[in-house]
Amino acid sequence: MTKKHSVLLKEEKCEGCTNCVKGCPTKAIRVHQGKAWIKEDLCIDCAECIRACEYHAKYTKTDQLDQIMESSEYPVLLIPPSFYSQFSAGIPAQKIKKSIINLGFEAVFDVADAAAALSRKTLDFLNNNSGNYISTSCPVIVRLIKLQYPDLIEMLIPLKSPVELIAERVERKLKEEKNIDPDIFFLTPCPAKLTTVKRAIGQNKSFLTGAIGVENIYQKIYESLADIELEEKEDQLISLATIWGSEGGEEGILRSWQELNTLSVSGIKKAKKLLNEIERNNIPEAIRYFEITSCVDGCIGGVLNVINPFQAQFNLEERIKKIRQITQEHNLVLKKEDDEFYNFALSQKITADNISKLDSNFKKAMQKLEQLQKEIDILPGLDCAACGAPDCKTFAEDVINERASRTDCIFMLRKQLSRLADDLSILANELPPVMASKKEEADDS
Amino acid sequence: MSLQKQQILNKEIESFDFQSGGEASSDLKNILRKLGVPSAIVRKTAIITYELEMNVVIHSLGGEITALISEDELEIRVDDSGPGIEDLDKAFTAGFSTASDEIREMGFGAGMGLVNVKRYADQIDVKSSKDDGTHVKVIINLAN
Ligand code: SF4
Ligand code: SF4
Numbered sequence: 001m002t003k004k005h006s007v008l009l010k011e012e013k014c015e016g017c018t019n020c021v022k023g024c025p026t027k028a029i030r031v032h033q034g035k036a037w038i039k040e041d042l043c044i045d046c047a048e049c050i051r052a053c054e055y056h057a058k059y060t061k062t063d064q065l066d067q068i069m070e071s072s073e074y075p076v077l078l079i080p081p082s083f084y085s086q087f088s089a090g091i092p093a094q095k096i097k098k099s100i101i102n103l104g105f106e107a108v109f110d111v112a113d114a115a116a117a118l119s120r121k122t123l124d125f126l127n128n129n130s131g132n133y134i135s136t137s138c139p140v141i142v143r144l145i146k147l148q149y150p151d152l153i154e155m156l157i158p159l160k161s162p163v164e165l166i167a168e169r170v171e172r173k174l175k176e177e178k179n180i181d182p183d184i185f186f187l188t189p190c191p192a193k194l195t196t197v198k199r200a201i202g203q204n205k206s207f208l209t210g211a212i213g214v215e216n217i218y219q220k221i222y223e224s225l226a227d228i229e230l231e232e233k234e235d236q237l238i239s240l241a242t243i244w245g246s247e248g249g250e251e252g253i254l255r256s257w258q259e260l261n262t263l264s265v266s267g268i269k270k271a272k273k274l275l276n277e278i279e280r281n282n283i284p285e286a287i288r289y290f291e292i293t294s295c296v297d298g299c300i301g302g303v304l305n306v307i308n309p310f311q312a313q314f315n316l317e318e319r320i321k322k323i324r325q326i327t328q329e330h331n332l333v334l335k336k337e338d339d340e341f342y343n344f345a346l347s348q349k350i351t352a353d354n355i356s357k358l359d360s361n362f363k364k365a366m367q368k369l370e371q372l373q374k375e376i377d378i379l380p381g382l383d384c385a386a387c388g389a390p391d392c393k394t395f396a397e398d399v400i401n402e403r404a405s406r407t408d409c410i411f412m413l414r415k416q417l418s419r420l421a422d423d424l425s426i427l428a429n430e431l432p433p434v435m436a437s438k439k440e441e442a443d444d445s
Numbered sequence: 446m447s448l449q450k451q452q453i454l455n456k457e458i459e460s461f462d463f464q465s466g467g468e469a470s471s472d473l474k475n476i477l478r479k480l481g482v483p484s485a486i487v488r489k490t491a492i493i494t495y496e497l498e499m500n501v502v503i504h505s506l507g508g509e510i511t512a513l514i515s516e517d518e519l520e521i522r523v524d525d526s527g528p529g530i531e532d533l534d535k536a537f538t539a540g541f542s543t544a545s546d547e548i549r550e551m552g553f554g555a556g557m558g559l560v561n562v563k564r565y566a567d568q569i570d571v572k573s574s575k576d577d578g579t580h581v582k583v584i585i586n587l588a589n
Contacts (some may be wrong), residue, residue, distance in 0.1 A: 151488035279488060280470055280529035283560070357481040362516050365480045366451060372479075 004199065005043035006060050007050060011035055013057035018385040020049035020058065026147060030398070031388035041355050044143040046294045047303040055262045060191040060304060062213035065220075069104045072183040072209070076107045076174075078166055081115060082189050082245035082299035082316075083214060083433050084238065086307045086441050089318035091225060093238045099224045103217060106182070107170075114166035116241035116332055117339045119253045121159060126260065127287055132278075133157040133289050135250060139192040139270060140294035142312045142350065149275050150352035157289075159344045162244070163193065164200065167207035169341055182208040187217070189302025190295065202346030212394050213304040214433035246313055247298035250291040256331040264291040266298050333445035358401075369398045380411045450513035450520060453480075457509050458525075466502040469510045470494035474523075480514070486585060489565040490519065493583055496561050497523040497526040504528075505578065515587035523581045530573040 002164045009393055016034035029049060035048075036057070037089040050058040068075050077100055087096060097108045118137075126133065134155045136142050145152050160168075167184045186193050200206035211391035243249035251262035261284075265274045271292050277283045278290075297299035300312040307315070357370070359365040375396035382392065387408040389395035398404035407413045453476050474491045482490075494510070501508045501523060506524030563569050567583035568574045 056553060151484035153484075276467075276471065279474070279491050280467065281492045282467075282495060352484060354481070356475075356478040362480065366514075369453065369476065369479060370451075400455045 005039045006194040007045055007047060007058055008061055009036055010057050010059060013055050015055050020052045021385055021390045023052045024049045024271060027390050027394050044385045045195050046140045047191055050303050062194050062208040065217055074180050074182045076111050076182045076184055077105045078111050081112045081242040083187055084242055084319055085096055085245055085300045085312035088315055089322050093393050095228050097223055098228050102224060109166055109170055111162045111166050111236055112239040112241040115179050115244040116160040116239050118162050122343050123254055123257055135291045137161045138293045139196045139201060141292045146353045149279055153350050156350055158346050160346055164207055165342050168343055168415050170257045171207055181288060185209060186211040187214060189214055189299050189305050202350045204350050215306055218306045236324055241325055246300045246316050247293060251330050257334050259288045262289040263287050266293045266295040270296045286435050295419055368400055372396055375399050386410050393395040423432050450515045451514050454512035458498055460505055460507040462502055466499050467495055473512050490585060493562050493565050494521060497581055501525045519585040519587055521583045525578045527578040529575045530579055533571060567578050
């Protein structure tokens with residue numbers, strides 16, 4: 001069975017501390033019998049639990065390099081903009097790419113090229129459609145909206161993410177030019193992008209074969225850099241759209257072309273706050289486009305990256321400066337002929353994951369709601385998480401759905417014990433019938 | 446005739462309590478999701494409830510919000526204890542607001558409150574008087 005998410009638990013490392021339980025934005029984690037279990041349907045791969053776990057019990061299993069090389073005949077790798085933040089700007093992009101080729105990949109492609117094309121398409125879309133839109137490039141945000149803000153699905157801009165765009169193009173190109181059927185891998189900064197390989201967003205199927213985590217190959221690349229010689233003029237520049245790797249990159253490009261009201265927000269907590277405000281119409285309608293990323297600072301904050309986000313931010317900015325210096329261009333070009341080779345439209349509608357329903361029958365749902373309210377009223381409301389659920393309300397829901405028992409709450413257990421103790425003492429004080437009758441006789445006399 | 450409605454929410458709202466303003470609307474949203482109410486209606490309700498809630502926070506001396514539901518109707522009641530709306534017709538005019546400058550600076554009181562509520566509600570009934578505060582009753586149809 002393929003999992004619906006990519007963040008997993010190393011059982012032997014989990015101490016059952018509940019640190020992760022409280023921080024999960026979708027309340028997907030419960031600690032049972034000392035281990036943290038993730039509920040498949042609820043996990044959106046934001047990796048907050050990986051960040052929260054002091055015992056490193058949560059992890060992401062991406063593809064392994066040696067496996068890829070063993071099993072694939074023609075592996076190619078797609079490099080995200082954020083990957084360049086992992087190296088100082090002094091290291092030519094071409095060197096980094098060559099070193100990836102040396103690992104055994106047949107070819108590498110920059111996702112930034114598709115990001116540039118997507119930016120142009122986005123501007124075009126916004127100019128030709130009314131309404132307010134949300135970027136679909138961070139899969140965590142899309143899944144969060146599907147799950148918790150289904151009424152905002154229509155705000156998701158119906159365009160493919162840069163990774164899928166370039167993957168589709170590479171597949172077609174290699175087929176047409178060389179009659180090759182490549183295996184396309186993505187060098188991923190996060191578990192969420194790995195999940196999209198299995199569960200594509202707004203598409204029947206992803207164009208990716210797999211994904212390999214940055215942390216998996218970083219060391220190898222880094223060590224080999226020194227030995228790589230570049231021939232003259234070989235240092236092809238990467239796109240200015242590499243700025244997509246950090247928060248504000250996407251909106252910055254749009255605004256460099258046209259006066260446009262946009263807003264960028266990063267970090268899952270802030271993202272949820274923003275979505276709440278959008279949902280209740282408490283955000284100026286003048287804001288046409290929202291760039292929202294789950295990771296703080298954008299993809300450079302992805303949990304599979306190696307370099308700390310502060311240094312990464314610096315590296316990326318330096319690299320952009322350099323590209324600007326060399327090309328003598330401050331902004332990304334607004335027109336490019338080859339954009340027409342991309343197939344931007346999503347082939348399927350993005351649909352809601354309606355799993356918060358108590359029951360599909362209204363009357364039954366109402367009964368359960370009442371039950372739930374009663375259960376909540378009984379509980380102490382301390383949200384201590386000792387029961388393994390993030391808070392009392394969530395625990396109450398687990399109880400009425402028979403996924404937990406009331407005495408998993410230590411306060412309820414204590415109450416029950418004290419009641420039991422009372423019963424015991426009453427029982428103990430009750431005299432055996434023989435003696436009791438004697439006593440009665442004595443009283444009578 | 447609609448079926449008997451059951452109460453699903455009752456919450457006090459305090460005057461000038463901007464911190465918790467919006468809580469009732471979030472709570473109601475979550476409850477409706479649990480009941481499987483279609484998302485477009487949940488959205489409408491969230492917008493309406495938030496506006497009404499903030500009206501109480503900004504313009505009144507405090508009040509309460511109650512939500513009742515049956516299979517075909519959702520009823521939201523907001524009752525506050527004054528000072529009442531002087532001119533109801535005006536309150537339903539876009540851009541009209543009695544919010545103080547201070548509150549406007551915070552980004553509230555753009556005068557869309559009741560206008561917005563009316564836009565999304567299927568029925569709205571407002572009673573207001575100086576002595577008795579403001580009482581809003583909104584109906585949202587659930588059955589198509
Ligand atoms: S990855 Fe995010 S959504 Fe999934 S269990 Fe961890 S914290 Fe929750
Ligand atoms: S912000 Fe980027 S790195 Fe983080 S989860 Fe979203 S796509 Fe992945």
